Structure formats: structure tokens, C-alpha cells
Amino acid sequence: MDALTGLLDGPRARGAFLLRASLAPPWSVRIQDEAPLCLVAMARGGAWLMPDGGAPLHAAEGDVLVIRGPGHYTVADDPATPPQIVVHPGQRCTTPDGTSLAEALDLGVRSWGTDPDGPSVLLVGAYQLRGAVTGRLLAALPPVVAVRAADLGSPLLPLLGTEIVRDEPGQDVVLDRLLDLLLIAVLRHWFARPEAAAPGWYRAHGDPVVGPALRLLHAEPARPWTVAALAAEVGASRAALAQRFGRLVGEPPMAYLTGLRLAEAADLLRESERTLEAIARRVGYGTAFALSAAFKREQGVSPQEYRAARAAGPRVEPG
Structure with a gap:
């Protein structure tokens, strides 16, 4: 993907x-x-x-x-x-x-x-x-x-x-x-x-280093990525990838990955009945607690509150 x-x-x-x-x-x-x-x-x-x-x-x-x-x-x-x-x-x-x-x-x-x-x-x-x-x-x-x-x-x-x-x-x-x-x-x-004026991640998609890194993150968001592991996969040094990724995409690789994981988690909360533990494993968090803490920092509400608000009606906008 x-x-x-x-x-x-x-x-x-x-x-x-x-x-x-x-x-x-x-x-x-x-x-x-x-x-x-x-x-x-x-x-x-x-x-x-x-x-x-x-x-x-x-x-x-x-x-x-x-x-x-x-x-x-x-x-x-x-x-x-x-x-x-x-x-x-x-x-x-x-x-x-x-x-x-x-x-x-x-x-x-x-x-x-x-x-x-x-x-x-x-x-x-x-x-x-x-x-x-x-x-x-x-x-x-x-x-x-x-x-x-x-x-x-x-x-x-x-x-x-x-x-x-x-x-x-x-x-x-x-x-x-x-x-x-x-x-x-x-x-x-x-x-x-x-x-x-497409966002940075779109322009970076054609870059020979950052483009493959983005495709890897989207293909396997649950993989326990580090910048070093990602750099090794695309044939670049850790420092070179970090610098190039930040310059083209506008945020560090792991920050981009966190946003990607939390977006997928929110989608699953809205559209499925999976447990929080199952969603955490699917998007790359070791425990439901770890996902819940990260989700609340990003959305301003807990995953349970987010799901409940979505079930209440389309006009409810948590956070």
C-alpha cells in the first residue's frame, strides 16, 4: 500500500x-x-x-x-x-x-x-x-x-x-x-x-529513499519499526533517512508512523467491534493500555469514549 x-x-x-x-x-x-x-x-x-x-x-x-x-x-x-x-x-x-x-x-x-x-x-x-x-x-x-x-x-x-x-x-x-x-x-x-500544493508525504512518495520507506510503513504499520530498521530496509543510513524524511514529509519517521497507527485504530474503533486489545495488536501497540494512552494524547478522549461518541450519531465530534 x-x-x-x-x-x-x-x-x-x-x-x-x-x-x-x-x-x-x-x-x-x-x-x-x-x-x-x-x-x-x-x-x-x-x-x-x-x-x-x-x-x-x-x-x-x-x-x-x-x-x-x-x-x-x-x-x-x-x-x-x-x-x-x-x-x-x-x-x-x-x-x-x-x-x-x-x-x-x-x-x-x-x-x-x-x-x-x-x-x-x-x-x-x-x-x-x-x-x-x-x-x-x-x-x-x-x-x-x-x-x-x-x-x-x-x-x-x-x-x-x-x-x-x-x-x-x-x-x-x-x-x-x-x-x-x-x-x-x-x-x-x-x-x-x-x-x-500536495502535502509533503505525497511529494516524498517519488523520492528514491523516502518513497520506499513510506510504502513500507503503510504496508506494515504493526511491525516494530525503528528508524535504524527502516533505514536498513531502504539501503540508507539512519541519519540520512531521518534527515531526508523530516525534510520531505515534514515530520520524523516515527511520528509519521504514530499518526498512521492511531488513524487506523480510530477507523477500527468506528467501523468494527474488535476489542481494544485486538486493535492494539493490529496497529502495532503491545497492549491496550499503550494504545489507549497514545490515543488519548492524540484525540483528547479515550478509545472507549471515541467509540461511544461515534455510536451516538454522525454529528458527534470527540476532541
Whole structure:
């Protein structure tokens, strides 16, 4: 497993919010749902994205935007159009003065908007859960990622557009997987762009010394690594690896490994019923106590508290 695969393995939608929005001008939607990650694809027409505190960005037909939460933003046919619809946490829709629009905007199965034949059609997918591996991804992203239709060249967007309005057995699972695949396709393309300002670990992936070291850490995070053992595996001196790794990745090898292990532990706490002892062994800690101490330093809560908070609902954010 390489570093990018490890990072992109984090977003695994579980009952994600997916919607086809069909709108006629003038239209403007204020997004305040605070979802940790949202994907907006222009299936037809164009739109403007106005992040709070950021510059307006135009998306044309076929373009895909990935928006990092929990910041608020507005999507509209024109930057000058005032918001008419406000989307709150839990995907509750109102007018700016608070009047519910739940029935007025309902256009059928996962369909919503002001006009079923509107010239602007957006496919929206919002991740409601923020797991720890996804947290590492969020930390690596800018507030908005934009990938143009000509650059993406993926059949996933029209497929999502077809599937999003179907009402078949198991459809939620189909849509979750399509959302994951489209997100990964977009981010993989974005990370490869020179202007993307990708994080240090991504740029280091191509280094002849640090790249193999990163791949080893991701492939075997539970192995009892030391800097000396890692250096021996990649054919470098301990000092050379430590210096090069820190310069390219931005943190020492063992600090990177600790973050990787704790991210995997958090993912397992969220998505499995494994005991803390079993999770500790899987991610490279000798005992549940050792994992618990490290986890609390990183997250601010114990593993048990983290798991309990996750079970309570998607909006609970421990730490």
C-alpha cells in the first residue's frame, strides 16, 4: 500500500447524503450543513461557488468540486443572486427567514429543486461521518478542490447521474460506492497536479529513499519499526533517512508512523467491534493500555469514549 492509497482508503460512505438538484435561474443556495466533505458535480449547466472568505469559483458542465467542511458556502447561478434557500445540519432546508421548504422543493426520488427541467443540474454527495483516516485526508486538502471535465475524463459522473434517481433494492449501497469512487478519481487527479500544493508525504512518495520507506510503513504499520530498521530496509543510513524524511514529509519517521497507527485504530474503533486489545495488536501497540494512552494524547478522549461518541450519531465530534 502506498501513502496515497492509505489516505484515500479513508472515505467509505455509509448512508451518505446524495441528491440531484434541478434549478432554474435566478437561484442561490446557502450551505450551512457543516458536513466534513461534500462533492458537487455539474451534470448540466454551470454554477458559481462562493466559499465564506474565499474567491468565487465557476464550475461548468462536467466539472467536479470537492468542498472541505465544516465551513459555510453559497452555490448560485450568479454571484449577485441573493440566497433563497438555506441548507442546515441534517439537510434541513428553509428560506433565509426560517420557513421550511421540505415539501416545496421535493421533486421525487433523491431529486430536489425549483424546476424538474431546470437548466442547472447538480449532483451532490455529502459525507456525514468524519473518521480519523478521513481526518488525515481533510488535513491534506485545501478548502475547495476543482477538477475540470476535460481533465477528469471519467465515466463515473454520468453513471452517478443515472443511479442517483433510481429506487432499487440495495440502492443506497450502490450510491455510496459510486460516491467513493468518484471522490477518489477526483482527488487522485488533483494530487498529481503540480499546482495542487500536495502535502509533503505525497511529494516524498517519488523520492528514491523516502518513497520506499513510506510504502513500507503503510504496508506494515504493526511491525516494530525503528528508524535504524527502516533505514536498513531502504539501503540508507539512519541519519540520512531521518534527515531526508523530516525534510520531505515534514515530520520524523516515527511520528509519521504514530499518526498512521492511531488513524487506523480510530477507523477500527468506528467501523468494527474488535476489542481494544485486538486493535492494539493490529496497529502495532503491545497492549491496550499503550494504545489507549497514545490515543488519548492524540484525540483528547479515550478509545472507549471515541467509540461511544461515534455510536451516538454522525454529528458527534470527540476532541
